[in-house]
Amino acid sequence: MKKCQICGKRASIYLTQIINGQATDLALCETCAREKGLFDPQSLTFAEKFFPEVFRKSVDKIVKELIGQAEEAPAATPKSRCADLLTCCPTCGYKLENFRSCGRLGCSDCYNVFASEIRAEAGAEESGEPLPAEEAAPVSPALQRSRLEQKLQAAIEREDYETAATLRDELKKLN
Amino acid sequence: MAFNFQSLQKQLPAWFRQGGAEGDVVLGTMGRLVRNLPGHAFPGWSTAEGRKAVADILLPAILEQPGFKNAWHAEMTELDYGFRRALLERRQISPCMAARQGGCHLLMNRKQDTVVMINEEEHLAIHSFAPGFDFDTLLQQLYRLPMGLSQALDFAQDAHTGYLTSLPAEAGEGVQLYTVLHLPGMTISNMVPQINRGIEKLQLHIAPFYPHLGEECGCTYILYTTPAPLGALEDTVAHLTTITGTLIERENQVRARLQEMTLRGDVFAIDRLNRSYGLMQYARAITAAEWADAISMLRLGVAAGYITSPDATSDELLAELAGLAIQGGDFATTAPTTERRHPREATAAELARCTAVRHFINHTTLHTAPATA
Ligand SMILES: [Zn+2]
């Protein structure tokens, strides 16, 4: 049985990541994974099996962060009771920064806690629709590529691997 | 009742085998309905205890509902990778569910038209399938369970937003709709990317039904809407129905043009059909991708009258074949057991496939021009 590298409890999430040519095994308990803002850790298992390249890229960031943190503060106690009711949901402990990083919510009560943030996001998305002028102008392949890459990055961040797969295919077609 | 993979492999959902009144262009419709329980963290954010608490509420309630009293049921930990993959390939479960473990449950009714996921991306997610182009039947099927459950349970909702989901953009009716389309004509003619650009402006999307087979493969697609906002269910159905109708028309036009080209002596249009027939006749190990492609072309051949059978059962024979498509592996062998170099035990699925292929080839004729009835 592997132990969580942060708190020492029983780990249930295992990630293997190649960093600088070395395979790094990472074991975490679900609580610590959540603490690190790793939304829906189980879905990474899916991504690893069905969608390896994107998985690696996506986990790379997290792992680097975690390793850095683990060295600085080994066995830190994961504690997350809400300090601030405006940025943390009292029902599920979800934080505003979690929402900002993955666009998902922790529970149905989060809708009230983060109401203004959700409205702002929805507004931004609407105005972020492709502009007609932009559509009409011929887009250089390089620009097209960087746009797709941005979209892909965003999809990976929300862990929307289905969209990511489609975008990856579109990128491949540009090659 | 535990899942019986053998029997699931034998009897595939009806719409895999038959089309509707619109011929073979629309294979079926699919719906996804999601609901969450108030006061519980969404599955992506919850702990093992949290997921168990949700399952302890939902599971007994579902098993009380008509049609689910003797449903197949399993906790995800009991299902192996191959089985998960087979379900994923048929879109009966979502990618997220394929990775789920403890505290997450899967149920399927005996008719196999409805799959229920507990602690998927949402607490409750239902995928329902209906053959043909009939959203009334689909919606009835899709709503039966949540309507029954709402007598006993409260779902998380808000008067202005509708049903609340883990992704705020998906909140609303909690329903997403799909049509499953068979578009060999447009695929051969390379028209799908163009169609895709056109419908994206209409807030619709088209994607391969079997994304894992890679691009340029298979002619089966899903056309789908984004999750319907509160109050927009009827509009969504109407919109999807209209655009599906347009695509049926386009596909039939393209097929007619391909037919004309063939009659004028253009071998290009009929080449892929002939290759597919030959593949079925002579190939012994077929990849899942080749298989899907060949089935698509044979479907087209039967629909256009290039493939007939003396007793006019080519439709049924094809349905039998199509029902055996891709079952959780990359290879589909069609070699009879007597031909095996390494005579390992053939699986039931392999034997069924082999028999169906022999049947189809022995009972059908491939013509160089459409046989007119
Ligand atoms: Zn831990």
Ligand SMILES: [Zn+2]
């Ligand atoms: Zn919350």
